[in-house]
Amino acid sequence: MIRPLEHIIIPIGLIAVGGLLGWSFFLAVTGDTGERLAAVALARVPDSGVSNPVTSVLLNFRAYDTLLEFAVLLAALLGIWSLGAADTGFQPAASVLDGMVAGFVPLLILSAGYMLWVGAYAPGGAFQAGALLGSAGVMLALAGHRNAGLPSEGRLRILVALGVFVCAMTGLLLMVAGDGFLTYPPGLAKWLILLIETAATLAIGATLAAAYLGGRPTAHPTSGETT
C-alpha cells in the first residue's frame, strides 16, 4: 500500500533539497570569487580597538549581530523559566566531590576573567569566558547547591539582562553622541568593547547556569555567589 506522504512527497522533497544543495555547492566552487569581505575586514582590524580579528568582527564590525545573540540567549532563558519552577536539585555532595568543587570553581572564575581579557589579542572573548562562568555554576549545581551559586531572583534578573542592556545602551548613547548605533569613536573603542564584553560575560555565565537549573529559581536563600 502506498502512502502518498511517506512514499512520494517526502522523498521528492528530500531529492529537491539535495539537488538544490548540490547546485549551490557547484555554483560556489565554479563561480568567480569577486571581492571577499575577509580581506576588507582584515585591513581595518587595527582601527577596531582590538587586535584579534575575531573579536574585532564580533564586537565592532558586526556588533549588532552580537547584540542579537545576547538577546537570543536571554529569550532562551525566559522560555526555560516560563516552564515553571526548577525541580529539586542534586543531593549535597560527599566530601571528595565537595573538595574538588571548592578547588575548581575559583579556578574557573579566574580563567573566565583571563579568557575575557585575552580576547582582545588572542583567541578568547565574551562567549568563551561566559561558558567558563556557566560551567562553574553547573559544577556547583552538580555538587548539590540548589541555586548553582546564583543570586536571588531579583538580582538574577538584572544579571541575565545585563549583556543586552549594556550593549543596547552603549549603542543608543553613541547614537545620541552623533555616531551610528554601536559605531565606536576610535579612541574609545577598546574600552567600550571591554565594557560590553564584561557585561556580556557576566550575563552569559548567569544565563547558562540558570538554564542548567531548568526552571525559575526557587525562593530559598542561596549558598554563596559565583558571579
Add this chain to the structure above:
Amino acid sequence: MSALLTVFDLLLTLTLLGLALVTVTSREPRRAVILFIAFGLLLALVWARLRAPDLALAEAAIGAGLSGALMLAAARRASGRKTSPAEESDTEDAP
C-alpha cells in the same frame, strides 16, 4: 610529517562522520547525548586543525561542554517523566 597529518585528518574526519551517524541513529536519549559530547570534542579538534582556535574554544566549551550538560539534564528529566505515568512508554522505547 605532512603525510602523518593527512592520515590524522582522514582518521579524524571518518571518526567524526561515524560518530555523527551513531549519534543520530541512537535510540536512547542519554546515549545519544554522550555520543554528541564526544562528537563536539572531536569537532573542536577539527576546528583547531583548520586553524580556527576561536571556534575550537567555543565548540569545546559551549558546543560540547555546556550544551552536553544541558541536554543530559533534559534527558534525565524526560526519562523521569516518561517512566512515572505508566508502562506504555516501554513499548515506545523498544527497538
